Amino acid sequence: MKSIIVSTTLMLLPLLSTAKPLLKSRQIADPQPTAGDLNNAVFKWQSDTGLVSNFLNVAVDPNGPPTGQDLLNDAASAFSSENDELNWKAVIDSSDLAFEDPRIAQANDTLVTQGTFQMVVQGLQDISINGDSVRQADVDNINNVRCSQVLPAIDMYFAAVADFLNAVSTEGPFQTQTAVRPFACQS
Numbered sequence: 001m002k003s004i005i006v007s008t009t010l011m012l013l014p015l016l017s018t019a020k021p022l023l024k025s026r027q028i029a030d031p032q033p034t035a036g037d038l039n040n041a042v043f044k045w046q047s048d049t050g051l052v053s054n055f056l057n058v059a060v061d062p063n064g065p066p067t068g069q070d071l072l073n074d075a076a077s078a079f080s081s082e083n084d085e086l087n088w089k090a091v092i093d094s095s096d097l098a099f100e101d102p103r104i105a106q107a108n109d110t111l112v113t114q115g116t117f118q119m120v121v122q123g124l125q126d127i128s129i130n131g132d133s134v135r136q137a138d139v140d141n142i143n144n145v146r147c148s149q150v151l152p153a154i155d156m157y158f159a160a161v162a163d164f165l166n167a168v169s170t171e172g173p174f175q176t177q178t179a180v181r182p183f184a185c186q187s
């Protein structure tokens with residue numbers, strides 16, 4: 001009798017130990033980010049998009065953009081803001097929401113897998129190093145990928161978070177936020 005119980009338990013153990021990896025292929029945060037954490041991540045990320053968009057406006061200002069060291073400093077600051085966006089993205093990526101809403105996987109594919117976010121990072125870094133000589137071409141390239149791909153993907157993140165928060169939290173309603181566009185995205 002005793003040996004039957006032991007062998008049954010041994011048979012069940014492999015099933016139990018593989019149950020969780022079958023359900024989730026990636027590590028989820030424990031504890032989960034709270035509704036407040038997710039809401040804060042959206043507003044911080046949005047604020048960073050505003051700082052970068054402001055730089056992209058100013059860097060090609062027809063009334064006189066910053067030049068020389070001022071341009072290098074402004075570009076370095078925008079580069080830092082762009083990188084900071086990844087901290088807020090990581091908060092959202094660590095939430096169950098990232099598994100549950102297919103918009104996150106799609107937006108992440110655009111931003112990370114296709115390398116569009118990194119193109120923006122590299123363009124800003126290039127201006128912060130090489131300044132005036134690369135300014136116009138880099139701003140054009142950044143605006144091109146950012147207006148058409150990066151900012152719409154960030155909007156998808158924000159929409160997914162707002163829908164999630166409205167479903168799970170009583171502190172709402174949570175408005176859907178959008179990434180801040182530079183003037184170039186309107187043309």
Ligand SMILES: *[C@@H]1O[C@H](CO)[C@@H](O)[C@H](O)[C@H]1NC(C)=O
Pocket residue numbers: 026093098104105108109112113
């Ligand atoms: C985003 O894409 C990268 C690279 O393809 C992948 O390693 C990561 O797990 C993805 N994150 C999410 C939240 O989908």
